[in-house]
Amino acid sequence: MSETLITASGDDLLAADAKARRRALEPASFIVEAPAGAGKTELIAQRFLMLLARVEHPEEIVAITFTRKAAAEMRNRILASLEMAASGVLPEAAHRQVTFELARSVLARSAELGWALQSQPQRLRILTIDSLCASLARQMPLLSRFGAQPAVAQEAGALYAEAAAETVALLDEAALPFVAESLSWLDNDTARLQRLIAEMLARRDQWLHHALDESLAEASARVLNQLVDEELVEIAGRVDDKLQHELMPYARFAADQLEDGATLTCLRGWDSPLAPSADALPMWRALCDLLLTGTNGLRRSLNKNNGFPATDEGRAAKQGLLELLDRLRDDSDFEAALARIRMLPDPALHADEGEVVEHFAALLKLAAAQLFAVFQRHGKVDFIEVSQRAIAALDDGSGPTELALKLDYRLSHLLVDEFQDTSPTQIRLLELLTTGWMPGDGRTLFCVGDPMQSIYRFRKADVGLFLQATQRGIGGAPLEALRLSRNNRSCPAVVDWVNQAFGAIFPPADQISRGTIRYRSFVATHEPLPSAGVAVHPLVLPAGTLAAERDRLEARRMLAIIDGVRADDPARSIAVLVRARSHLSSLIAEIRAHRPDLRFSAVEVEALADRQWIADLMTLVRALSQRADRVAWLALLRAPWCGLILADLHALAAEDRRSTICALMADEARVAALSDDGRARLAHVRKVCEEAFAHAGRMPFGRWVESTWLRLGGPALLPDAAAGEDVEAWFGLLDRLVDSGEFSLERLEDEVGRLFAAADAGADGRLSFMTVHKSKGLEFDTVIVPGLHLRSGQTDTPLLRWEDVATGDGGSTLVVAPVRTRRNSAETTSTYTYLQKLEAERALNEELRVLYVAATRAVRALHWVGACEQADDGSLRQPSSGTPLRLLWPVVESLFGASAVSVVPPADSHGLPSWEDFVPPLLRLRTPGEPECIVRAAEAVETETPGLEQEPADTEGRYRLEAAVGTLVHRYLEIFARTGCDGWTVGRLSSLRQAMVRWLGGEGFADADADKGAARALSMLERVVASDTARWILVPREQAASELTLASRSETAIRLHVVDRSFVEDGVRWIIDFKTARLPDGADDAAFAEHARRYRDQLDRYAALFRDEGLPVRCAIYYVEHDRLEHASAETPWAG
Incomplete structure (x- = not known):
C-alpha cells in the first residue's frame, strides 16, 4: 500500500468518523462499530450525557457493561465530565469540548429538576449485565423461583460435578433407561459421562430451552437439509455452471470406466449443473473425489483407479482434466470449496444416533433438575441461573410480566458497551427489555463494540450476534449502523502495518453462521514517533530441535528485545502478551534462573x-x-x-x-x-x-x-x-x-488450582506479562507477542454438539449430534464431525481476532516472535495448522525465508546451563525451630485447652479415642449453636455416621474403634437435640459465642483461653464449659459436684476475662453424656 493511498484513504475515513460521531449523539437507536483505540468509552459517556439532558429522571437511562471495572470507568468519566463543566474551564481538545458542552446541559437539567447528581451519583444507573439480571430476579422472587436471594458462585464447577454425579446415580424407574442407554453409548465409562454432563450443564442456556420445547432428534432431521443446502449454495458459487460444464465430459468418461458401486458412477450421464441441494450431495461428493486427493489438494496425477485407463482415449481424457486442474490450481477458493464438500454431513442423523440424542436430551433435562436441587441445597446459583431467572421475571411464556410492563414504562434509553461480547442469553434479555418499543416513540437502544475484538467464545460470546443485530435490530428497536475509523492510540507505522497485514488475512466477508468478520481499516491520529514500527523476529531452527531448546532460545530473544527497548528509553512501558499462560513459562524461568534482577508484573499468570x-x-x-x-x-x-x-x-x-x-x-x-x-x-x-x-x-x-x-x-x-x-x-x-x-x-x-499468585509488588509497572484477553482496554509503548508457533487450548468434545439454526419463522432450532465413540468414530460424514469442524473454523477465526487485539495494544512498537524448522533439504517447513504463525504466514513468510540462511544454532555462547541442567535450589532452614518471636512469647504463654479432660484411662489408645470423640461433639455443638437445633433430627444425625467414621479413621483409629467412637458421639448429640437444657444453652441470644478464644496477660505470662459457650441473658453473663466425660452409673449430686469442683479454678479464670463488663457472671458445666447442667460457681465476687 503506497503512502499516497494511505493518506487519501485516511482523509476519507476521518471524515466518515466525524460524521458518525455527530450522528451517534442524536436521539435515535444505533449500533456502532468502534475499532481499537477509537475512543469508545468517551463516545458512550457523551451519549449518556446527551440523554441525561433530555429525560425527566436519570433512572430512565440504563448503561450496561460486562465488568465492574468498565462500569466504574464509565461512571467516573461521566462524573469527571460534570466536575469539568462545573469548573467552567473549557478544555483545549475538540472532543473534550463536546463533552464539556453536553455536561453543562446536564448540570442545567439537574438544577432545573433537582436531581443533585454530583451529590447523588447513585442515580446514574450504570450496571454490569450480571448485576442487572440479579436485580430483575430479586424483584420477582416467586416467579423467578429464587425464594431467598442465593449467593452467586464465581466458579460453579463443583456444583455441576455434584449434579452430574447425582444424575448418573439415579436409579428410579423413570430415569434408569436414559442413564443405562447413555452409559452404553459411552462404553459404560461412568466418569466420562459425569464429566460430559457437568460440561453440558455449564452451557445449558444454549440448549435447555430447545430440549424442553421439542424433540432434538426430530428438530435435527428437519434442519439438516437446510444446513446442507446453505453450504452447497455457497459452494456452487465457487464451482459455477461454466466450470461444471467444462468438467462434465471428464467426469462422465471416468464414471463410465468404473464398475457399478463406485462413488463416481453417479456422475454417468451428468449433463446439467449440479443442484445446490442436499438431494444432489452424492454427486457433489463424487465430483470432489474425482478432483481432490485424500489430503484435499487438487490431483496432479490420474490412473485407472480414478477412471482413466492406459488407453488412447483414457490418456487424452486424463491429459485434458490435468490441464484444467493446473489452470485451477492457483484458485484457492475453488480448492477450498471442493474440500468443504467432504465435511458436509449426511442430510439425516443415523438411526442409532437419533435414538441416543433423545436419551442424552432426557438425561440432560434430569441433570438440569438435579442442578437446581444442588443450588437450593447449597444456597448458591451460577450466572446462567441468574440470567435465566431474570428472563423468567420478564416473560412467563405467555407474554410480558407485570415487571416487564413496569420496566417498559420506566426505561427510556438503554446503552450496551462491548456489544461484541454478548451471548444469546444476553441478547434475549435485551429483546425482552425492548419489547413493545416502536420507532419514533422516543426510546432508544445504543450498542457499541468492535466485532474484530470478539474473543470470548469460551464465555459463549458469539460475534455473529453483532452482525445479526446490525441487520435485524433487537426486539422492538431497529438499529442504524455507524462505524468509527479513528485510532487515537497507535502511531502511524503500527496502524499502517496492522491495516495491511490483517486486511490480507482476515476473511473476505462477514458471515453470521461461521463467525467471520471482514477487516475494517482505520486511520491513525497519533503523531509519528521515532523508533516506531513493527518487527518480526524469526527463529529458524534445524530439523529436530527439542521444544525445550526452542523455548529457551525464544525466551532469550524476548529478553534481548526488552533490553534493547530499555536501553533506548527506560521509561517506556513493555508488555509481553500471550494467548495462553503456559506460553510465558519459558520466559519467566529464564528470568528467574539468569536475570533475577529483572522485575516484572505477571498479571494472573503464575498459578x-x-x-x-x-x-x-x-x-x-x-x-x-x-x-x-x-x-x-x-x-x-x-x-x-x-x-x-x-x-x-x-x-x-x-x-x-x-x-x-x-x-x-x-x-x-x-x-x-x-x-x-x-x-x-x-x-x-x-x-x-x-x-x-x-x-x-x-x-x-x-x-x-x-x-x-x-x-x-x-x-x-x-x-x-x-x-x-x-x-x-x-x-x-x-x-x-x-x-x-x-x-x-x-x-x-x-x-x-483456580487461583493465581500475586504479582511482584516491587515491580515498577514498566514490564508486564499477561494474556491477550487480560490486556483488552490497555495500551503499552512496546508490545511483544511470542509463541506464534504454539497452539493454544484444545477443542473440547461435549456430550452433544449442536448448531443453532435460524428458521423461516424468525425462530431457531438445534441440529444435534452425539459425542463420537467406537460406534460412530469411523463415520467421517457424521453430523458430529461436521459440527466439530464448524466449531474449529470459528475458533480459527477468533484466533485471528486475538492477534488483532494483541497488535492494537501497541502505541509505538510491535514485535512478533515465532519459530519454524528447516526441512532436511534446507527449505522451510510450513507452520503447523491452527497456529498463529500459519495465519500470519502470507505476511511473514518472506521474512522467515530471509532468515533461513542464518539458522539459529541449537546452543548459544552465553555459557549458561540449559534448562535440563538447571535445578532451582530448594529452601531449607539452617536450624529449624519456632520463630524467635514465637519462642519468646511461648516462654510466657500458657495455653488452656479445656473440654477434653485427661482423666485416668486404661490405655493411651482409649484416651485418644475419648479425646477425638470429644472433639467431634464440640464441633457439632458449635454448629448447632450457629444453625439452631430445630433442623437436626435423629435421622439427619444418623446420616453423619459414615462421615464421623471416616474422620476418625483419618485420625489413625482402626475401623472398629472409629465405628465405636462415631456411635458414642451420635448418642450424645441425639441427647442434645432432644434436650430442653441443651437447647437453652445453644439458642441464639445477645453476645452469644461458641469456641470463643481469648487472651489474658500477667506479669510473667500470656494465657490463651477457649470458652465453649458464653452469652448474656437477663443481664447475667453465662459461661458454660462442655464435658463429654462419662461418670459412673448411679452418680449422685455429690459426685457431679465433686467432679465439677476440679474445674472451678479454670472457670473462675474465664469469669475474670469478663470483669470489665460489669455484669454478674454465672459459670456452669454441661455434661453432654448425662444431659446435666452443673453450676460450678455462684455469682463471682468481681461481678458488677
Whole structure:
C-alpha cells in the first residue's frame, strides 16, 4: 500500500468518523462499530450525557457493561465530565469540548429538576449485565423461583460435578433407561459421562430451552437439509455452471470406466449443473473425489483407479482434466470449496444416533433438575441461573410480566458497551427489555463494540450476534449502523502495518453462521514517533530441535528485545502478551534462573499452586487432616521447616510401612537411628505437631492450621511481600471453605488450582506479562507477542454438539449430534464431525481476532516472535495448522525465508546451563525451630485447652479415642449453636455416621474403634437435640459465642483461653464449659459436684476475662453424656 493511498484513504475515513460521531449523539437507536483505540468509552459517556439532558429522571437511562471495572470507568468519566463543566474551564481538545458542552446541559437539567447528581451519583444507573439480571430476579422472587436471594458462585464447577454425579446415580424407574442407554453409548465409562454432563450443564442456556420445547432428534432431521443446502449454495458459487460444464465430459468418461458401486458412477450421464441441494450431495461428493486427493489438494496425477485407463482415449481424457486442474490450481477458493464438500454431513442423523440424542436430551433435562436441587441445597446459583431467572421475571411464556410492563414504562434509553461480547442469553434479555418499543416513540437502544475484538467464545460470546443485530435490530428497536475509523492510540507505522497485514488475512466477508468478520481499516491520529514500527523476529531452527531448546532460545530473544527497548528509553512501558499462560513459562524461568534482577508484573499468570510456599501449606493441611497419610507426613518432614535428608527419612520409615509416620516419630528407637541433625530437626516438628493436636477442635480450623504453620517457621520461607499475599489468599480460601461447610482436601486443592499468585509488588509497572484477553482496554509503548508457533487450548468434545439454526419463522432450532465413540468414530460424514469442524473454523477465526487485539495494544512498537524448522533439504517447513504463525504466514513468510540462511544454532555462547541442567535450589532452614518471636512469647504463654479432660484411662489408645470423640461433639455443638437445633433430627444425625467414621479413621483409629467412637458421639448429640437444657444453652441470644478464644496477660505470662459457650441473658453473663466425660452409673449430686469442683479454678479464670463488663457472671458445666447442667460457681465476687 503506497503512502499516497494511505493518506487519501485516511482523509476519507476521518471524515466518515466525524460524521458518525455527530450522528451517534442524536436521539435515535444505533449500533456502532468502534475499532481499537477509537475512543469508545468517551463516545458512550457523551451519549449518556446527551440523554441525561433530555429525560425527566436519570433512572430512565440504563448503561450496561460486562465488568465492574468498565462500569466504574464509565461512571467516573461521566462524573469527571460534570466536575469539568462545573469548573467552567473549557478544555483545549475538540472532543473534550463536546463533552464539556453536553455536561453543562446536564448540570442545567439537574438544577432545573433537582436531581443533585454530583451529590447523588447513585442515580446514574450504570450496571454490569450480571448485576442487572440479579436485580430483575430479586424483584420477582416467586416467579423467578429464587425464594431467598442465593449467593452467586464465581466458579460453579463443583456444583455441576455434584449434579452430574447425582444424575448418573439415579436409579428410579423413570430415569434408569436414559442413564443405562447413555452409559452404553459411552462404553459404560461412568466418569466420562459425569464429566460430559457437568460440561453440558455449564452451557445449558444454549440448549435447555430447545430440549424442553421439542424433540432434538426430530428438530435435527428437519434442519439438516437446510444446513446442507446453505453450504452447497455457497459452494456452487465457487464451482459455477461454466466450470461444471467444462468438467462434465471428464467426469462422465471416468464414471463410465468404473464398475457399478463406485462413488463416481453417479456422475454417468451428468449433463446439467449440479443442484445446490442436499438431494444432489452424492454427486457433489463424487465430483470432489474425482478432483481432490485424500489430503484435499487438487490431483496432479490420474490412473485407472480414478477412471482413466492406459488407453488412447483414457490418456487424452486424463491429459485434458490435468490441464484444467493446473489452470485451477492457483484458485484457492475453488480448492477450498471442493474440500468443504467432504465435511458436509449426511442430510439425516443415523438411526442409532437419533435414538441416543433423545436419551442424552432426557438425561440432560434430569441433570438440569438435579442442578437446581444442588443450588437450593447449597444456597448458591451460577450466572446462567441468574440470567435465566431474570428472563423468567420478564416473560412467563405467555407474554410480558407485570415487571416487564413496569420496566417498559420506566426505561427510556438503554446503552450496551462491548456489544461484541454478548451471548444469546444476553441478547434475549435485551429483546425482552425492548419489547413493545416502536420507532419514533422516543426510546432508544445504543450498542457499541468492535466485532474484530470478539474473543470470548469460551464465555459463549458469539460475534455473529453483532452482525445479526446490525441487520435485524433487537426486539422492538431497529438499529442504524455507524462505524468509527479513528485510532487515537497507535502511531502511524503500527496502524499502517496492522491495516495491511490483517486486511490480507482476515476473511473476505462477514458471515453470521461461521463467525467471520471482514477487516475494517482505520486511520491513525497519533503523531509519528521515532523508533516506531513493527518487527518480526524469526527463529529458524534445524530439523529436530527439542521444544525445550526452542523455548529457551525464544525466551532469550524476548529478553534481548526488552533490553534493547530499555536501553533506548527506560521509561517506556513493555508488555509481553500471550494467548495462553503456559506460553510465558519459558520466559519467566529464564528470568528467574539468569536475570533475577529483572522485575516484572505477571498479571494472573503464575498459578498459586505452583509456588513452593503454597505447596508446603497444602502438605501441612493434608498431614494435619489425615494423620494416616504417609505421603503427606513424609512431605511434611522433607519440607524446608524440617528438611530431613533422604537417609533420615529412610531410617525413620522404610522398614515399617504399616504404622503411621506420627507413630514412627514417637518411636524413640527409630528416632535414635537418625543423624544428629535429623534428630534435632525432627524434635522441632514433633513438638509443634504434638501441641497442634492438643489444640485440635478447640479453635477454628483455619486458625489452627495457621498457628501450626507459624510455629513451624513458615514465614521464614517467604522470599518477598508477594509471597505473603499468596499465603494470605490461601488462608482466606481455607476459611471461606470451612465457614461454608464445603471444606474437603479435594475441594481445597481444586479451588487453589483456580487461583493465581500475586504479582511482584516491587515491580515498577514498566514490564508486564499477561494474556491477550487480560490486556483488552490497555495500551503499552512496546508490545511483544511470542509463541506464534504454539497452539493454544484444545477443542473440547461435549456430550452433544449442536448448531443453532435460524428458521423461516424468525425462530431457531438445534441440529444435534452425539459425542463420537467406537460406534460412530469411523463415520467421517457424521453430523458430529461436521459440527466439530464448524466449531474449529470459528475458533480459527477468533484466533485471528486475538492477534488483532494483541497488535492494537501497541502505541509505538510491535514485535512478533515465532519459530519454524528447516526441512532436511534446507527449505522451510510450513507452520503447523491452527497456529498463529500459519495465519500470519502470507505476511511473514518472506521474512522467515530471509532468515533461513542464518539458522539459529541449537546452543548459544552465553555459557549458561540449559534448562535440563538447571535445578532451582530448594529452601531449607539452617536450624529449624519456632520463630524467635514465637519462642519468646511461648516462654510466657500458657495455653488452656479445656473440654477434653485427661482423666485416668486404661490405655493411651482409649484416651485418644475419648479425646477425638470429644472433639467431634464440640464441633457439632458449635454448629448447632450457629444453625439452631430445630433442623437436626435423629435421622439427619444418623446420616453423619459414615462421615464421623471416616474422620476418625483419618485420625489413625482402626475401623472398629472409629465405628465405636462415631456411635458414642451420635448418642450424645441425639441427647442434645432432644434436650430442653441443651437447647437453652445453644439458642441464639445477645453476645452469644461458641469456641470463643481469648487472651489474658500477667506479669510473667500470656494465657490463651477457649470458652465453649458464653452469652448474656437477663443481664447475667453465662459461661458454660462442655464435658463429654462419662461418670459412673448411679452418680449422685455429690459426685457431679465433686467432679465439677476440679474445674472451678479454670472457670473462675474465664469469669475474670469478663470483669470489665460489669455484669454478674454465672459459670456452669454441661455434661453432654448425662444431659446435666452443673453450676460450678455462684455469682463471682468481681461481678458488677
